Amino acid sequence: MGREIIITGITLHANGTTCYHHCRYCQLRSYKTSGVLFPRYLALIERFVAWRAAHRPDFEIWPWFGNSDDHDDETLEGVQRIDEMQNWVSRNALLGGVAHRTRTEMREWLEKRRRLGVDTIVATFSGHGDKHDYWNNMPGNYQFQMETLRLARDMGFRLQQRVILLRDNLASLEALFDELDGVGGADSERWSLPLFYSGLARRLEAERLTRSDFEMLSPRVRASLRSDYANWRSEREWIEFVRSTPAEAEEMAVDLRLDEEALSWAEARSCEEVVVELSEKWRTAYHAAPSRQELCLVSGDERNDRVYFNVGQMEKAWFDRYRTTGNCDFDLRSTHFF
Known part of the structure; x- marks a missing residue:
């Protein structure tokens, strides 16, 4: 039981901007917004950045106002300031969760973001046409994203096309890639990846690709697999990996x-106090939680040929099986299993 962890940073997620729709494979459990007001959120981020500069230059800060990039003007400008504080050079705008607009309205939407330094427009597809609309849970979303990519191309943006691989959409990928190839763009990239194991997607294991599915992909689709593809493993392969890898302290x-409650809690404390209190909670939880090796031993299924792109994703699946035993007497919210 238990594991040692090394705290290297903090994520500050507010889920403050509404998603227009909730994809069936969403990494989030819910797309309901938190009600946190952006000026208070920005003040907290500014305080943490100043604290890091003065006391912990190696400490990582990962802000995300979310749930989508469909921010109002004030929030959009504030998000840009956060990016500048983080020294993030390339700035993306994601179309996922953005409300459908007319072409004229989208041109204005894109132009506002370009003035604030956005240089890349990102569209995520989960199949061709109606197949995508089903998985993204929004009729017309496929056409909306395609038209926005063409508009962004004409306006000189870089394009990034992301493709979610599901067993249900494999037969539609050639048609999708044909249309994406037609969009073109002088500076564009495309990559494909399997489902995350988080949020709503935790319920979609039947849609996760197996090793055999990957072997059957066309050369064009295989060429689009994300650059870390060589490190993806089936569950059977992750079991072998964990068994052969010595346990050591994990950075996280x-x-x-x-x-509202968590923000008020943080506002009443110094950044140092926030980090110390959270770190203690997380260390206590992980000391009581099962180790990766134990999860592998108890919950691993050597018959499973489904592919997960890193060990953290695999471990969450093991934990979900493990927790059915009821032996989870620790603060789940103070772990990455939540």
Whole structure:
């Protein structure tokens, strides 16, 4: 039982901007917003950045106002300031969760973001046409994203096309890639990846690709697999990996999920106090939680040929099986299993 962890940073997630729709494979459990007001959120981020500069230059800060990039003007400008404080050079705008607009309205939407330094427009597809609309849970979303990519191309943006691989959408990928190839763009990239194991997608294991599915992909789709593909493993392969890898302390960031109560709690403390208190909670939880090796031993299924892109994703699946035993007497919210 238990594991040692090394706290290297903090995530500050507010879930403050509404998603227009909730994809069936969403990494989030819910797309309900937290009600946190952006000026208070920005003040907290500014305080943490100043604290880091003065006391912990190696400490990582991962802000995300979320749930989508469909921010109002004030929030949009504030998000840009956060990016500048983080020294993030390339800035993306994601179309996922953005409300459908006319072409004229989208041109204005894109232009506002370009003036604030956005240089790349990102569209995520979960199949071709109606197949995508089903998985993204929004009729017309496929056409909306395609039209926005063409508009962004004409306006000189870089394009990034992301493709979610599901067993249900494999037959539609060639048609999707044909249309994406037609969009073109002088500076564009495309990559494909399997489902995350988080949020709503935890319920979609039947849609997760197996090793055999990957072997059957066309050369064009295989060429689009994300650059870390060589490190993806089936569950059977992750079991072998964990068995052969010595246990050691794990580096991770603690999460501060910001709603009104959590934000008020953080505002009443110094940044040092926030980090110390959260770190203690996380260390206590992980000391009581099962180790990766124990999860592998108790919950691993050597018959499972489904592919997970890192050991953290695999471990969450093991934990969900493990927790059915009821032996989870620790603060789940103070772990990455939540």
